[in-house]
Amino acid sequence: xxxxxxxxxxxxxxxxxxxxxxxxxxxxxxxxxxxxxxxxxxxxxxxxxxxxxxxxxxxxxxxxxxxxxxxxxxxxxxxxxxxxxxxxxxxxxxxxxxxxxxxxxxxxxxxxxxxxxxxxxxxxxxxxxxxxxxxxxxxxxxxxxxxxxxxxxxxxxxxxxxxxxxxxxxxxxx
Amino acid sequence: xxxxxxxxxxxxxxxxxxxxxxxxxxxxxxxxxxxxxxxxxxxxxxxxxxxxxxxxxxxxxxxxxxxxxxxxxxxxxxxxxxxxxxxxxxxxxxxxxxxxxxxxxxxxxxxxxxxxxxxxxxxxxxxxxxxxxxxxxxxxxxxxxxxxxxxxxxxxxxxxxxxxxxxxxxxxxxxxxxxxxxxxxxxxxxxxxxxxxxxxxxxxxxxxxxxxxxxxxxxxxx
Numbered sequence: 001x002x003x004x005x006x007x008x009x010x011x012x013x014x015x016x017x018x019x020x021x022x023x024x025x026x027x028x029x030x031x032x033x034x035x036x037x038x039x040x041x042x043x044x045x046x047x048x049x050x051x052x053x054x055x056x057x058x059x060x061x062x063x064x065x066x067x068x069x070x071x072x073x074x075x076x077x078x079x080x081x082x083x084x085x086x087x088x089x090x091x092x093x094x095x096x097x098x099x100x101x102x103x104x105x106x107x108x109x110x111x112x113x114x115x116x117x118x119x120x121x122x123x124x125x126x127x128x129x130x131x132x133x134x135x136x137x138x139x140x141x142x143x144x145x146x147x148x149x150x151x152x153x154x155x156x157x158x159x160x161x162x163x164x165x166x167x168x169x170x171x172x173x174x
Numbered sequence: 175x176x177x178x179x180x181x182x183x184x185x186x187x188x189x190x191x192x193x194x195x196x197x198x199x200x201x202x203x204x205x206x207x208x209x210x211x212x213x214x215x216x217x218x219x220x221x222x223x224x225x226x227x228x229x230x231x232x233x234x235x236x237x238x239x240x241x242x243x244x245x246x247x248x249x250x251x252x253x254x255x256x257x258x259x260x261x262x263x264x265x266x267x268x269x270x271x272x273x274x275x276x277x278x279x280x281x282x283x284x285x286x287x288x289x290x291x292x293x294x295x296x297x298x299x300x301x302x303x304x305x306x307x308x309x310x311x312x313x314x315x316x317x318x319x320x321x322x323x324x325x326x327x328x329x330x331x332x333x334x335x336x337x338x339x340x341x342x343x344x345x346x347x348x349x350x351x352x353x354x355x356x357x358x359x360x361x362x363x364x365x366x367x368x369x370x371x372x373x374x375x376x377x378x379x380x381x382x383x384x385x386x387x388x389x390x391x392x393x394x395x396x
Contacts, residue, residue, distance in 0.1 A: 013324055016323055017324075019231065019322075022227045040235055044238070106222050106223075127283065145186035149186045152186075152212070
């Protein structure tokens with residue numbers, strides 16, 4: 001057993017990225033138990049393909065792509081119905097400085113169409129570039145930038161516009 | 175660049191405006207305000223997405239994969255001894271501080287770190303420093319970002335402190351076993367100062383040398 005440096009590096013990566021991968025998967029499936037199982041699967045596959053991964057800068061994007069594929073495979077096996085309101089009130093962010101605003105943002109985010117939600121998740125949570133998101137989702141960078149713009153516009157309309165979520169609606173003043 | 179073009183680009187990615195977009199923001203107050211509001215909205219979304227992970231997730235992943243294996247503890251220790259030996263020689267051969275360069279390069283991987291404002295307890299940084307046998311001689315500012323990151327094949331605590339001079343980044347590495355000596359690295363317009371701590375190392379990254387030195391001067395051994 002003299003493969004220790006390889007394993008030590010992998011262990012460092014697991015400790016550094018396990019939480020981010022879990023959060024990404026949670027927001028894809030909104031099921032903590034399933035997100036944990038998929039996190040395990042993601043890192044098991046990453047370990048199996050570890051020799052192929054040589055670019056340190058692209059490591060996170062690579063892990064998120066594996067996680068996304070694992071999630072998609074689960075959906076192929078069984079169709080999981082998502083309730084946009086499910087669990088959101090119960091989730092307390094680690095650093096929730098304004099819990100009410102946090103819940104409104106989560107609801108607005110959950111209500112985004114999947115084609116908008118996913119690139120926004122990869123950019124904001126994962127810190128991936130538009131090019132990395134495009135590669136992960138198998139589309140062009142221009143298409144990703146358009147989806148990101150629309151996602152942010154939709155979020156703003158839901159939080160501040162005339163059809164805003166109740167707690168954030170700005171009532172006209174007399 | 176027109177205001178419409180600016181806002182179209184910023185709406186797709188407010189995190190890393192390029193030089194032409196920053197130039198436009200400097201000249202146009204309305205677009206500067208637009209950029210700030212979009213960054214704030216992103217920071218709020220980032221915070222809202224921080225669902226708490228299960229306790230011990232990383233350990234369970236490693237256990238499930240059979241990766242926590244004591245059989246490789248001795249080879250790992252041997253490799254660390256070899257790495258420590260190489261570390262004595264390597265800086266002279268390489269002509270610089272690799273950790274400082276890596277710390278500066280890391281900033282481009284997490285550009286949101288400088289704009290996000292997480293609610294971090296006031297005693298968070300003193301507690302982490304105490305773990306490395308260090309303390310602060312004065313209050314340097316509020317920690318606004320905290321993340322565990324891989325750096326130089328180790329785990330680092332990546333912090334951003336909002337100081338009076340602007341945001342300054344710290345990488346705390348209590349488990350850095352390599353013998354370090356103070357090193358100043360300049361790369362990509364940023365300055366990194368790497369310091370040995372009583373336990374591990376600390377790397378300070380700032381855009382100006384005097385700001386990094388000011389923070390360095392506020393650190394003391396306990």
